[in-house]
Amino acid sequence: MKTRAIVSSVSVSVALLALWGVIAKLEWISPIFLPGPAATWQSLSDGLRHGELLHLTLGTVERMAYGWALASLIGIALGALIGISPLLRAWLQPTLELIRPLPASAIVPVAIAFIGLSPAMVLIVIAFGAVWPVLLATTHGFANIEPRLHEVGRVLRLSPLAFIVKVGLPNAMPDALAGMRLSLTVSLILAIVGEMLASQEGLGLAILQAARSFRSADLFAGVVLLGAIGFVSNSLLGMAERRALKWKQI
Amino acid sequence: MRSILDRLGWRGWVLPLTLLVLAEAAMRIHPVESDALARPTDVLNALAQGIANGSVLRLSAQTLAAALAGLALGGGLGLAAGIWFGLSRAASDAASLSVELLRPVPSVALIPLSMLVFGFGFRMEIAVIAFTCFWPMLLLSQAAVRNVEPRLLEVARVLGFAWWERVLKLILPAALPRIFVAFRLCVGIALVVAVTTEIAANPQGLGYALMNAQQSLRPDLMFAMLLWIGLLGWGLGAGLLLLQRAWFRHSLAQQP
Numbered sequence: 381m382k383t384r385a386i387v388s389s390v391s392v393s394v395a396l397l398a399l400w401g402v403i404a405k406l407e408w409i410s411p412i413f414l415p416g417p418a419a420t421w422q423s424l425s426d427g428l429r430h431g432e433l434l435h436l437t438l439g440t441v442e443r444m445a446y447g448w449a450l451a452s453l454i455g456i457a458l459g460a461l462i463g464i465s466p467l468l469r470a471w472l473q474p475t476l477e478l479i480r481p482l483p484a485s486a487i488v489p490v491a492i493a494f495i496g497l498s499p500a501m502v503l504i505v506i507a508f509g510a511v512w513p514v515l516l517a518t519t520h521g522f523a524n525i526e527p528r529l530h531e532v533g534r535v536l537r538l539s540p541l542a543f544i545v546k547v548g549l550p551n552a553m554p555d556a557l558a559g560m561r562l563s564l565t566v567s568l569i570l571a572i573v574g575e576m577l578a579s580q581e582g583l584g585l586a587i588l589q590a591a592r593s594f595r596s597a598d599l600f601a602g603v604v605l606l607g608a609i610g611f612v613s614n615s616l617l618g619m620a621e622r623r624a625l626k627w628k629q630i
Numbered sequence: 631m632r633s634i635l636d637r638l639g640w641r642g643w644v645l646p647l648t649l650l651v652l653a654e655a656a657m658r659i660h661p662v663e664s665d666a667l668a669r670p671t672d673v674l675n676a677l678a679q680g681i682a683n684g685s686v687l688r689l690s691a692q693t694l695a696a697a698l699a700g701l702a703l704g705g706g707l708g709l710a711a712g713i714w715f716g717l718s719r720a721a722s723d724a725a726s727l728s729v730e731l732l733r734p735v736p737s738v739a740l741i742p743l744s745m746l747v748f749g750f751g752f753r754m755e756i757a758v759i760a761f762t763c764f765w766p767m768l769l770l771s772q773a774a775v776r777n778v779e780p781r782l783l784e785v786a787r788v789l790g791f792a793w794w795e796r797v798l799k800l801i802l803p804a805a806l807p808r809i810f811v812a813f814r815l816c817v818g819i820a821l822v823v824a825v826t827t828e829i830a831a832n833p834q835g836l837g838y839a840l841m842n843a844q845q846s847l848r849p850d851l852m853f854a855m856l857l858w859i860g861l862l863g864w865g866l867g868a869g870l871l872l873l874q875r876a877w878f879r880h881s882l883a884q885q886p
Contacts, residue, residue, distance in 0.1 A: 384723075385723035385724075385726070388720070388723055388724040389723055389724050389725065389726045389727035389728070390727055391724075392724045392725060392727065392728055393727045393728045393731065396728055412746075413746060413747045470641045470642060471641050471642065471644065471645060472642075472645065473642060474642030474643060474645075474646070475642065475645045475646045478646060478860075481818075481860060481863050481864045481867065482856065482859070482860045482863070483821070483822040483825045483826060483859065483863065484822075485822070485825060485826035485829050485830070485837075486825055486829065486837070486840060486856055486859050486860075487856075488829060488841075489829065489840050489841050489843070489844035489852055489856075490666075490844070490852065490853070490856060492844055493665055493666035493844050493849060493852065494666045565734075565736075568736050569736045569737065569738050569826075572736055572738045572739060573738050573826060573829070573830055576738075576741075576830050576831075577829070577830060583739075584738070584739075587739060587742045587743075588741075588742045588831075590742065591742035591743065591745050591746040592742075594746065596746065599742060599743060599746065600743075602739070603735060603739045603740070603743060606735060606736055606739040607731070607732070607734050607735035607736075607739070610734030610735060610736055611730070611731065611734040614734055
């Protein structure tokens with residue numbers, strides 16, 4: 381049963397790839413818009429071998445990773461504070477609830493006005509957009525600590541900081557990790573948008589330029605790479621999540 | 631929610647209001663000529679002007695039309711595929727690898743592609759939104775259908791329902807509450823993607839107006855558009871949540 385599912389899913393994917401090849405070969409869709417799998421592969425392997433595409437990919441991955449790390453740090457720190465203190469929650473949460481629903485990309489013009497077209501601007505936009513899933517999840521994790529653990533902390537005379545590190549963080553970790561996974565997706569999207577708008581070197585800008593000069597094979601190669609970045613980063617984090625939470629599954 | 635608001639009470643409003651009043655006061659005492667800052671009252675003024683002369687309404691209509699058309703297209707296809715995959719384990723197994731490979735492609739990566747194929751305008755924006763909405767709708771409606779009581783399907787078999795009767799008379803009504811939740815999520819996604827597409831490339835709608843206000847150094851208009859986009863998204867989300875509570879309170883009672 382298991383192998384049959386694998387065989388059928390692989391064959392469907394191969395069939396789709398073949399369909400793409402046939403459509404491109406027969407030119408049902410003009411090759412200006414739709415390059416075949418072979419042309420895309422050619423552009424992909426050429427670009428990766430001669431360095432240019434690899435360089436751009438690393439640029440985008442780096443931007444995504446830094447923005448995501450920043451968002452995770454801020455989200456966990458702020459989430460811990462807000463989650464642990466009902467008082468802080470009362471003062472801060474409504475403000476956060478007002479800002480949260482804003483589309484992160486809508487912050488880009490504001491960030492450009494304040495900071496200008498710079499790598500720092502893109503980084504701040506990524507951090508701003510990607511912080512919410514982590515922040516909400518961490519707040520939730522900290523706010524829902526078993527009341528008896530609070531009592532244990534009091535009995536042991538844990539300082540607030542020790543309580544956060546020794547009880548709160550492990551307790552909020554499953555929530556926070558799920559939030560971090562979501563914000564990684566957001567980070568990639570915002571890294572691409574930021575590159576497009578601020579003309580920062582990376583895959584986002586590269587595919588925009590490829591589209592403008594009708595180099596559809598390069599465009600497809602870029603989209604494939606971005607998909608691969610999304611796939612690999614999400615899988616890696618999924619694996620890390622399962623590993624880190626092993627102690628939870630009994 | 632209600633009780634949380636009551637419990638939080640006035641304290642939550644102190645910070646944002648204080649900040650706004652401080653900004654207003656500071657900028658009145660020290661008038662600044664800035665490309666990035668505007669007095670809160672000027673921002674409200676710009677928004678009121680935009681609403682009065684109809685431009686905000688026209689821009690919102692463009693953005694919302696694209697968002698809803700894209701949602702109808704992508705969400706509709708996603709719903710159909712989701713119901714199919716939910717009913718047939720073989721179909722979902724066969725599609726699983728393709729779905730896993732295509733789903734992580736970031737929506738915004740399709741903006742240049744869509745631009746190349748359709749040029750500027752509604753069609754390119756709708757295509758990007760449809761692609762983005764397809765995946766959550768597919769996965770969530772698939773889960774919704776899987777969640778339908780299996781005994782209902784046995785009843786359908788006993789009654790000798792054709793497949794479309796099964797879908798229309800049993801599956802859809804039974805899965806409707808969860809499908810509505812998926813729809814609500816997708817409306818939010820569609821709006822965000824619409825604004826993003828307009829900011830990044832497509833010269834129409836609220837996103838472009840926001841970008842344009844920044845580029846023509848009108849911070850008051852820029853913040854007004856930002857405020858309006860926030861209000862629009864918040865209003866849509868809150869409205870749909872109210873509908874969900876009104877229509878599906880009982881069936882979703884065990885869920886957050």
